[in-house]
Amino acid sequence: MMKPSVSNHFKNRKPSSIRQAQIKFSKRADKNIVKVINLAIGNVDLPMHPALKKRMDNLSSNDFFSNGKVPYTSTVGNEETRAAFLNAISALDVDVSDLFISITDGGSSAMEIMMLGVCGPSSESPIMLLDPAYTNYLQFSKRLNIPVISTDRRIDDNGIFTPLDIEKISEHIKLHKPRALVVIPYDNPTGQFLNQEILNEIAKICIHSNIWLVSDEAYRPMVFKNEDPSSIWKIPTNIIPDNFYFRISIESASKVWNACGLRIGGIVTDSKEFHLKSISEYTANLCANNIGQYIFGALAHETKGQIKKWYLKQNSYYMRLFKKINQGLKSELPGIIVSEPEASIYCILDFKDIADTSFDSDNFVNFCAQEGAVNIENNQYTVLLAPMKGFYRNSNIGKTQVRLALVEDPSLLSITPQIISILFKSFSSL
Template sequence: MSKPVLSAHFESRKPSDVRLAQMKYDERKVRPQEVINVGIGNVSLPTNPAMQKRMFNLDAPDSPFNKGVVKYTGTAGTPEAQEAVKNILRSGGFNTDNLYVQITEGGSAGMELLILGVCGPAGSSEKPLMMIDPAYTNYISFAERLGRKTVTVKRHMGDDGKFNLPSLEEIEESIKKNNPGALLIIPYDNPTGQLYDYEMLIGLAELCVKYNIWFVSDEAYRELYYIEKDKLISIWGVTDAEVPGIEGRRISIETTSKVWNACGLRIGAVVTDNPEFHNRSVAEYTANLCANAIGQYVFGALAHESKESLLAWCKQQRDYYKDVIVNVYNGFKALEPNLVVSSPDAAIYSVIDVRKVVKPGFDSIDFVLYCASEGSAIIDGVETTLLVAPMKGFYDEKDPAKNPGTTQFRISFVETPEKMAKVPELFIKLLRQYEESR
């Protein structure tokens, strides 16, 4: 009897690099005593106290859920959740008077709406999404899902761990060659931990105006930076005063996942200063009906927090991550100086490149699968393994021989400080084991 046939798209799909290690580990029959998972940015810290209060008191007299009824919200989200996004932006010093907010099912749904809203027709090469490589793998995956094209301008990781942004001239040449619909940046970068500066944002904005394309910023990590800056870096800090014509073409992707420690809440937003983009995006999203109603209510608590409270929370987050990231960075460099480790300037990630310590033929995915399926090492007397993300899927590069991610991994600083302190020794022990087995 013949079997039903999967679509060509499903036949071609493989797990996202950020989920690959966990999925393989779930299949493991004999498991070590401990597993440290830094393969995905699944933040393990408690969420903001104002959000916790609502989360733990859904039956309170003033809760819309106190009678057990959970109805749809408006497609664009509740006014309170929309106001929470604006309140966060205002606390950073940005004017929200002419901004439109659409609440989505996590930042991921916002990414899909963005691609649909700025790129050419499905299956064509028209108006691709332009990114700076390496880029967050989900944008590449969603573009493939939707049949839209992506193009990248590449940056490279030096032996000092610094990712060098491409020059404005390189980016302009790529714009002229590819005619993109939008330029996407992640100023507090995932996966590299790189931090953009305002001079770069202004230069990029000028190119977007010059070539009449959308200027898009993923701002999931906006408040997480670890080097001194005069002001918060954001697309919303680049206005017509600095770049005439930029207003009306700006879009940001927002999320509760990282700064607000609420990955599983699955609440994000698409923010824009273009009313037509907003209206069309909401129209597209009506098929989804709305984002999580309870999640919107929990997040909506931030609409009522003071600027001082929000800023204090963000500083607390920065202080916590800075200590953890610096300790792990120093641990890697002390134990294996030939590892190339990205500079910990922003976000909650570092890239580890093993190109100087492994034999030819090394493949990052094979090493990740080894750690998840059979590898382990004794750390503090405990048999332990490590789950990390291979970087191959973060590069929009079809030729495996040219993919820098073949020797690179992304580390997420999401486990406890005590567990994170074990990561350098554990990674190096597992790497040496794996190399001996090849």
């Protein structure tokens, strides 16, 4: 008997690279025996900011929720929640008085709405990314049928990603005429930092080319170099023509505030038209979740000094982790290339100099998730990683690379290099 068939779009869909290992592991017969260290996705395993945690612990004290009611909010989002994101930006000594913000269900929804706003579905004009790019932008471009162009970044043998070639970016824009350029100053997946000088140069190109500049600032201000935090909201006004509104930032509660599961994000822009139309588009989603908005709204009442103190605490924590994991991996696997972390919470491992020519990061990640196990003190462990093939437009470039997110407990991260080393050697012997 005939049965309904799914669309060709669904038939061709595969899990995102950052979820691939988790899905594979969930189907393991021995998943209840093997302890998993999930470094495939940036699911931060730390308590939320204290102000957020306090609100979560006292939800019933809110008048709306005290009787078990959870009503819709306005589509634009609660005023307090919007003020919270703007307060976080203003802590970097930025004037936010002329910025517009709407709240979304996580940064991912903000990305999709942004792409609809700058390109539109089935667009003939492309969007421009920096390759390798956060896989969700590539996934949404497929969902919305938006073409993608990119400039390449390569990791050298010292773990340093090549600096952006501003001239090449300008040439690509002239040739392909994208509707927008997306940058991630505190980069995911590379961990590269784009300082203010670079952002200013990129802004000049976008202004000259009359295109949108989109900055994903989910990891602002996680920078581990001796440089000031950067942001498109710190671009000097003297390089922006009067009444020229071209900036959009993607905001998130997830990483800096350790609140991944709140699923609260935002779209900030200096364009009133983009702001109003993005709200119109988002009315189909009704609104972002009310409870998450209320919890995150606590940041609206923190002082700049308190927010800066939190930023410093976060940066110090991740700097220590990166140093230990980098040293551990190079000790356990001599010859492996580990990207030098400049920002965000990720690093790239490249096995090209220690693996044979048949090595494939997809296969290695699947091996770790489906059958790999390492015994340490009578406990079985495996590690989940993200294959970098899903972050490059040309997947072959990422054939020997995986992304690692520093999101687990430090005690688990301390044994991660040993586990990856043993898993790699086991996989290589197959």
